[in-house]
Amino acid sequence: QVQLVQSGAEVKKPGASVKVSCKASGYSFTNYLMYWVRQAPGQGLEWMGMINPSGGSTNYAQKFQGRITVTRDTSTNTVYMELSSLRSEDTAIYYCTRTTGMDYWGQGTLVTVSS
Amino acid sequence: DIVMTQTPLSSPVTLGQSASISCRSSQSLVHNDGNTYLSWLQQRPGQPPRLLIYKISNRFSGVPDRFSGSGAGTDFTLKISGVEAEDVGVYYCMQATPFPHRIIFGGGTKVEIK
Numbered sequence: 001q002v003q004l005v006q007s008g009a010e011v012k013k014p015g016a017s018v019k020v021s022c023k024a025s026g027y028s029f030t031n032y033l034m035y036w037v038r039q040a041p042g043q044g045l046e047w048m049g050m051i052n053p054s055g056g057s058t059n060y061a062q063k064f065q066g067r068i069t070v071t072r073d074t075s076t077n078t079v080y081m082e083l084s085s086l087r088s089e090d091t092a093i094y095y096c097t098r099t100t101g102m103d104y105w106g107q108g109t110l111v112t113v114s115s
Numbered sequence: 116d117i118v119m120t121q122t123p124l125s126s127p128v129t130l131g132q133s134a135s136i137s138c139r140s141s142q143s144l145v146h147n148d149g150n151t152y153l154s155w156l157q158q159r160p161g162q163p164p165r166l167l168i169y170k171i172s173n174r175f176s177g178v179p180d181r182f183s184g185s186g187a188g189t190d191f192t193l194k195i196s197g198v199e200a201e202d203v204g205v206y207y208c209m210q211a212t213p214f215p216h217r218i219i220f221g222g223g224t225k226v227e228i229k
Binding site: 033035037044045046047050059061095097100101102103104105106107108 | 156164175
């Protein structure tokens with residue numbers, strides 16, 4: 001069965017970077033795009049970026065351009081999302097989700113940005 | 116930019132009764148390929164979102180048939196026929212197309228039991 005397992009919670013100081021991982025299993029990793037979506041406390045969903053695991057091409061939401069980097073490791077079927085220059089407003093749960101249709105989701109990774 | 120507006124913000128429902136959620140887009144969601152990539156997600160408290168409906172009216176694997184989607188163009192509806200306790204949560208409509216790449220979420224509708 002399809003599973004997306006994310007790395008654990010992180011606490012970061014303002015200005016730091018965070019790197020969240022998403023390990024995929026149960027399907028052909030390079031056949032499906034992978035997306036990152038975040039959700040601030042009590043708020044809605046926000047698309048951040050995506051990667052094509054086959055060739056590594058990426059597409060980022062304009063809001064995060066310059067701060068986000070999404071990469072993948074095909075040897076371990078893992079996608080990474082790194083967000084830099086963190087500020088308190090980046091405190092959120094970060095999700096990976098498969099394909100444009102968002103048919104499967106990771107369990108989420110809480111990133112807390114606090115001094 | 117396309118804006119997706121959901122109504123109501125909150126929907127208190129009696130167990131066994133039906134609930135309807137509206138999602139209105141500021142522009143037609145009909146894609147160049149003829150498809151309309153409008154989906155519905157459910158997010159139970161403390162859980163990640165879960166895909167319920169894709170391309171307006173297609174139920175995803177394992178989704179109970181009490182969930183149904185309808186609509187066209189700019190107006191879409193999710194209906195829950197016979198709400199059960201496990202249906203409590205926030206529901207989001209979503210437009211997602213790969214080419215041109217566009218992901219837009221509605222603001223969410225909270226379904227709760229009266």
